[in-house]
Amino acid sequence: MPENHFSGKYKLVKLLNHGEYAKVYHAKDTRTGQSVAVKAIQDYQQGLVEIQALTRLNHRHVIKLVEVLAPPDSGQVFIVTEFAKCGDLFEKVADRGRLAEDVSRHYFHQLISAVRHCHSRGVFHRDIKPENLLLDDKWALKLSDFGLCSVSDPGRPGPVLHDPCGTHEYAAPEVLAGRGYDGAKADVWSCGVVLYVLTAGFLPFDGAGMWGKMRKGEFRLPSWMSPGLKWLLRRILDPNPETRITIDEILEEGWFRKDWSDDEEDEGGIDEDDSGSGTLSY
DSSP states (O other): OOGGGTTSSEEEEEEEEEEEEEEEEEEETTTTEEEEEEEEEEHHHHHHHHHHHHHHHHTTOOOOEEEEOOOTTTTTTTEEEEOOOBHHHHHHHHHSSSOHHHHHHHHHHHHHHHHHHHHHHHEOOOOOGGGGEEEEETOOOOEOOOOTOOETTSSSSSEOOOOOOTTTTSSSHHHHSSOOOEHHHHHHHHHHHHHHHHHHSSSSSSSHHHHHHHHHOOOOOTTTTTTOOOHHHHHHTTTTTTOOOOHHHHTTTTTHHHOOOTTTTHHTTTOTTOOOEEEEEE
């Protein structure tokens, strides 16, 4: 049991999710009673990039690292983060259907703010989707699961990436094509798919012929979407990464700027004096 490696710090409550290489638990801090999430990764090497990313990030809408436990006798690594008690955006849409446009814009504000911060710290997520957008006890968005991310030197152009990864329905066409791609531009595409799903209640590209439609940028824009939203989605879901809108350009778009304050970046918790968070324990 993972608890054997926690030195009494954490008590597992229940298993939340599991994959081929990792399991995520809801746990309680035995010292404070506070809920945390514990991601148990079977191979320490597989967790290194995620740890590196989380230690760089400090933003209200990015899941916060509490500490990393790497017991030398276990061969595993345990990433302890804050606990988001209200589930994720996928569950919210699955339960309620499409969200009102103003509500979708509210979450899109938070997502773009979080992703912009990640990119400024040299972190490219590469698996942005509603399941990885958690909701805390105030229903605020938390970008999570950096297991597939790429990390580079902050302030420099990101490297050309080659490994196709992420979830096909949310991955940019240049990622799925297996050619070199820019992690920032690929993340923007994924944010656009999320925005579409929130406002439409279904995927823009799905089923038979999905790949061909993605390459051509062919998708349906439902009648209930406002003209400003339709225009923005066309700019984000541009199959050509060279002409695809950037995050800085999104920040200037009229649809996006409604109810947006330039102070929201500060509300998002960016601390320029703090290069990261969390502690590493052995």
